[in-house]
Amino acid sequence: MNTPLATASGTASSPASGLTSSPAAAPAAVAPAGLPVLPRPSADEFxxxxxxxxYMPLAQFGVIDATGDDAASFLHGQLTNDTQHLDAASARLAGYCxxxxxxxxxxxxxRSxxxxxxxxxxxxxAAVQKRLSMFILRAKAKLVDASGELAVVGLAGDVRKAxxxxxxxxPDGVHVQVDGTAGSLIRVPDALARLRYLWVGPKxxxxxxxxxxxxxxxxxSPAVWDWLDIRAGEPRITQPVVEQFVPQMVNFDVLGAVNFRKGCYPGQEVVARSQYRGTIKRRTSLANVDGELETVRPGAELFHSDDPGQPCGMIVNAASARGGGVDLLVEIKLAALESGSVHLGAADGPxxxxxxxxxxxxxxx
Structure with missing residues (x-):
């Protein structure tokens, strides 16, 4: 028997400043105003x-709807990707900086x-919707929290017949979407050579x-989707890592989330300068570490064996792994991957x- 799809709640966020990652707060089972820690899925679920x-209902996501004659042009001037030319059969990853x-x-x-x-x-x-709304000004656009009316479901594996x-x-390709009476179905990047889809529709x-x-x-469990996102190499910005990364640091340029030919958006000069001046010295990598999510958390810092005095990176996303421990997407100095070892929390950590x-x-x- 199915229970109604839950909706998580929460707000964000406290910005960090400077060009290097700031020290992370001590790990906690629930970050302030953050998402709850999901229990480790069973072997059967993996x-x-x-x-x-x-399939898995995904309460860790929310949906903002933008409507009005100027919605596309307004978002085009705010996000890293092109929304002005977003057609009805496509979905696009984007960042907000x-x-x-x-x-x-x-x-x-x-588009739906x-x-x-x-x-x-x-x-x-909540924080993103509030900030975007501040810049609407005279544009004919409206932003609405649609999370209460919509359900988000992830599907993975041999699911096409269902x-x-x-x-x-x-959808016959990645980031292709179809709109139907039951909502929108979007194919997202495969993970471990398994098909994945997002279904978003009226609850x-x-x-x-x-x-x-x-x-x-x-x-x-929705925790399986978090793990699949990590194995697909697709970072997700959550409250503990807000304002920590330029898009290239989380591989957004490689993932097609940045359009370098579009017009201005907040932070565009910094993003473009990083791209064209060869200053990208940090990237996001995939890793595994011993432990559980109660202590292995986004925002936690990483240290290199040869330089224990300062962090060399930060956890972007973490999820319980099928083979044990926690799988991670970590933003890290490229030089730290060349030799030595990288550890969680301190140079003598896991x-x-x-x-x-x-x-x-x-x-x-």
């Missing part, structure tokens, strides 16, 4: 994604009818279709084991 197919070029949020954007929807971490949604019972057509209609999914798929990202990074000079 296996359902890998060997069969699974401070004036210093530091990410306040990561967003997936797409006359509305531009933005999916983002629930714990930064989805074909809900949608007349399925009552989505819940009415869930029994059909239960006949063919296993319902699993050592990170680095894994291959599912995409290549450009050679930095």
């Amino acid at each position: 296996d359902a994604v890998i060997h069969h197919g699974a 401070s004036a210093k070029g530091r990410l306040l949020a990561s967003l997936l954007t797409w 009818g006359d509305t531009i929807r933005m999916l983002l971490s629930k714990d930064v949604q 989805l074909s019972g809900v949608f007349d057509a399925l 009552a209609q989505v819940e009415a279709h869930l029994p059909l999914l239960d006949e063919k798929l296993q319902r699993v 050592a990170l084991r680095f894994l291959a990202l599912p995409y290549g990074l450009p050679a930095e000079v």
Whole structure:
């Protein structure tokens, strides 16, 4: 039996300043105004994604709807990617930056009818919506928190047959989306060679279709989706890391989240200068570390064995791993990966084991 889809709540955020990561607060089970720590999924839940197919309601996300004649042009002047030419069959990853070029949020954007929807971490949604609204001024645009009316569901693995019972057509490529009576279905980057989709639609209609999914798929914890996002190499900006990273530090240029040909947006000069002057000395890598999420948290600092006095990086995202420990996306100095070892919290803390990202990074000079 299915229970109604929950909606997480929360606000954000306290900005950091300067060009290097500031010291992280002591780990806690729940960060202030942040998302709750999700329990480790069972082996069966991981296996359902890998060997069969699974779905998971995703309360860790919120949705902001932008409407009005000027919605597209307004967002075009605020986000790192192009919304002016966003068509009805596409979704685009984008960032929202401070004036210093530091990410306040990561967003997936797409059109649903006359509305531009933005999916983002629930714990930064309120602050992002408030900040964006301050700049609407005379533009004919309105921003609305649509999280209460919409359900967000992730699907992964062998799920196409189950989805074909809900949608007349399925997206045939990454970041392709189809709009139907049950909402929007967006294909997102694969993880571990498994297909992944996001389904965002009216909550009552989505819940009415869930029994059909239960006949063919296993319902699993939303923590599995967090793990899959990490294994796909796609960082998510949450409250503990707000305003810590220029987009290139979390590989957003590689992931297509930055359009370097579009017009001005907050922080655009910093982002462009980092791109064209060869100053990208930090990137995001995939790693695993021993521990559990109660102590391995986003925002925690990393230290190199050869330089214990200052941090060399920071955890961007963390999720319980199928093989044990915690899988991580970590922003780190490229030089720290050349030799020695990297440790969590201190130079004598747990050592990170680095894994291959599912995409290549450009050679930095």
